[in-house]
Amino acid sequence: MEIYAFYAIAAVVLSSAVLMVTSRHLVHSVVYMVISFVAVGALFILLEAEFVAAVQILVYAGGIVVLFLFVVMLVNVSETYQVEFLHRQWLPATVLSMILAAQIGFLLWGNAGGLAADPSASGSVLRAVEGGNTETMGMTLYTDYLLPFEVASVLLLVAMIGAIYLSRKRV
Amino acid sequence: MESIPFSASDLAALNAEITLTIGACIVLVWGAFAERNNNTGHRFAWITLLTVFAAMAGVTIGLPALMSNGVATAFAGQLAVDGFGSFFSALFLVAAALAIGASFRFLDDEDAHAAEYYFFMLTSLVGMMIMARAADLISLFVGLELQALSVYVLVGYLKSDRRSSEAGVKYFILGGLSSGVFVYALSLIYAITGTTNIEAIRTSLNVPGTTDNPILILGLILLVVSLAFKVAAVPFHMWAPDAYSGAPTPVSMFISVASKAAAFAMMIRLLFVAFEPMTASWTALLAVLSVATMTFGNVAAVTQDNVKRMFAYSSVAHAGYALMGIVAGTAYGVSAAMYYLFAYTFMNIGAWAMIVIFRREGMACDRVEDFNGLVHRSGWAAAAMIIFLLSLGGIPPTIGFLGKWYVFGAAVEAGYGWLAVVGAINAAISIFYYLRLVKAMFVADADSDVTLVHSMPLNVTLALSAVITILGVIWATPFIEWVQSATLPF
Known part of the structure; x- marks a missing residue:
């Protein structure tokens, strides 16, 4: 049962994250980000980490997003509206993402990288x-x-x- | 619920930090309500000085009493109570007291707020002392950030001065980046060892096979990189010349000494305690950094016409000499590095305090020509400056010479003879640019636009620094014994 709930929530997290990056409208991006944050909070509840879930909702979905909306309101949206999807930073961004992906892969398949066994985990x-x-x-x-x-x-x-x-x- | 989670001995172990925090809050709140004129500015300076002296008493009298009662850690193992931490705490407090002496008149002349200035100076001291004394990575990081945030504001303190603001922003961005690298390194180390306690990390690394872990090695490399950032070692020094030359001069003198010493304290505790099982790996990395730092710092300083930039590069080079003691990887090497930082504190503060004296048309000025003919205008100032320059160049009879002798000796003893040779060549290069100032003071004619701005506290700073730079050689033994007893926990 838990595993289906995980897949459903994970799908929401990933799809809203992708939509946040691809959507052309800044306010839409922020709304997708909220959805992603709330869904990550749900993942924490699934792990029975209710404190982290509460912090996730309060700090990220609450505080940080309000900050983002402030910035969106302060900058002139019509000018940033037409930004290229693939801007100048695509190369460093790709390289960094690849490094991150390699690290995660290493942790998942590389014998957990010899991580210390923590019973509380x-x-x-x-x-x-x-x-x-x-x-x-x-x-x-x-x-x-x-x-x-x-x-x-x-x-x-x-x-x-x-x-x-x-x-x-x-x- | 059950009981108070700390004991009286915990509070006693933290007495100096508590004193400084209370002093900071008094200065801040009083500053918010006080009428603003020169006298109130000096009032805050005196309160701050008093707080620093009280904290000094706590460090030199309270902590040894606690240690003799067998207290080794406080706050559930977060804070180490040892001679090493006390030595560095005392060093920060002395540096702060001397820098406050140079700040009295400077803040009046720059028409800057005094209360917040001294508030940030006191909070940065709290951060530095936590950095030197933390026995746990979490406390260490929080202390580092407290120190760093306070210092960023101090560097950009003169809001009407574009150079100061620019320096503050640059320091903030690069400092934030290096803190990010630092905390990432700590997270990797935690991932492998499963603990944030510095002593427990050593125990965990002593398990055979642990030190081969690629994640741990990445963590160690990133840790050394971020520490190199904090001590401004080449090639991670690029923030230092801008920050030191743009900052208000008393702040430059304070951070080039105290912040640097705090970063060294943190480096020594992390490398010599937590990463003691991997000594061979990090000494190799640091040897390269030491050579690069000494050589680049000195060569770059030769080409500077601005005295603040020259001393900024010179302070980069001095970090290279101090690194030499750490490269040795022995307790003797650590004591040499600590003695070097002790000597560097007085000679460097003295040299920077001389720059505070010069003003041109009411503005702070810092070109080599401003020193022209100083000997004809103030023989005492010129004599003090010569003492500081000789000491920075490592020429006897000064504590700078003893410091260099000590680190070179530690390097030779540990089998790094070639490093000592590089250091000696560098000392020769550095004499070249220090002599440029001596030549300006004696040979050239004075420029009448430049006025000398003396004040009693600044003169005390200069006199004390000069006296210790000379007398530290005659009465060298107590200081060396102090340094060596402070290295005992390693």
Whole structure:
């Protein structure tokens, strides 16, 4: 049963990703991107990674897409409307895609590349924890990874103040 | 839920970073409400200096006390409590204190906001100290980014100066790229070892057969490339001359010393602890980088007419000398590289602080001719500059000479005699362009358009740097013993 759901969702992810790249209208592209992101979120739910699924929907389908729509509204759409599908960057893009594909192929067929066997990867460990992996994640974040979490909060403050300082006009 | 996830000793281990963060927040909030005039600017500089001194006390008194109680890590193994981290933390704090001395008057003259400037300086210090002390890749990366983001803003701080803005943008883009490469390398290493703990990575790599894994080798190569970016080693140095010459001069002096030392600290911990089982692989890579860095940095510096660009290339070359100690791959080599960075801190800050003194028609100026006839206008300044230049060139009796002696000795001892020969040839090339400044100061006539802008804090920076550059030779033993005890964990 799960495997059919996977194929159905994967088909949505891939087809909407292809349509996002090929569609000529910027707003259509963004809408296809939302569909792709939401479907990836569904894949995470299928893996019982509900925290990652929630982050995927909130951050990507929510925040990032709103940012994209802002940019689409700010730039003059009629000028970018007629962009060539195969623009100057097609060669480097192809090369990079090939490298990525080779890496994925290597991982899938090349004896998994000797990846470390992580028992939690199967999900069995996380599922056993009461309250699911969101709670596990929260506990880990606030105990083992407390220091990087706190440093990251200073980092975000610096990023915010830096952006405000640099974009503010002369005072 | 059960209990607080950290103990008092965790907080004590982090005392300096906490002090700096609190100081940064005070400066920021006060700056938002304060009336803006010169006096408030100096007020923030004093608060920052006080914060740096408090953090220094925490590093030099608090941390050793903790270590003698047997505390080795804090925050669930995220932070190492060791002499190595304390040495580098102290180095960053000294560099910051000296750079603040050069910033007092500079910010007034450039009519720049003081509060945010000192805020970013303090947050970058927090990032650097986390970089030097992190025992886990995640903390290490977050610290690196905290340092980097703060420094990008500092480099582009003078918004009305096009060179500063351009330098900030270039540094931001290339720095972001290199951080991307760095985190990609970390992800590959995690994929193979299954851990982000630096000590545990070593254990995992000690399993026979692991080190042949092509993904791991790719990870190591990308790691060395991104670290080379961060220490500005040739051929990954292209951001450094633009960033150092475009940045406000006190920022150039700070980042060419402290950011570079932080990147070296990170490099040493990653290579000597996590990748200790693969020492033979990375020493070969770094030997090539070291030769390229020394040679290109010095040759490029010869052709510069702009003093800031000259010192920017010279600082690239100095990274090459420090790399030599790491190439040696021994604890002795690490202590040599650390001593070199210690010596470089004072002589380089002193040399950059001299550039802050010169102004032409109210504007900062940085051409070789601006040094013309300095000896007739200020004998003390000329004498200090000669001390710094001799030290940068590696001529006795200065700590620069001791530093070079130490790294060359480490290279020879590890069987890299040819590398020491290349280093000696490079030292000879570097004397050529340092002497150009000496010649300008003594032989040429002074240009009346150039004014010397002294201030008490700047003079203190110059005097302290000059005194340590000379006295560091006479009382060399305590410093060398300190460096050697700080290398003990390796």
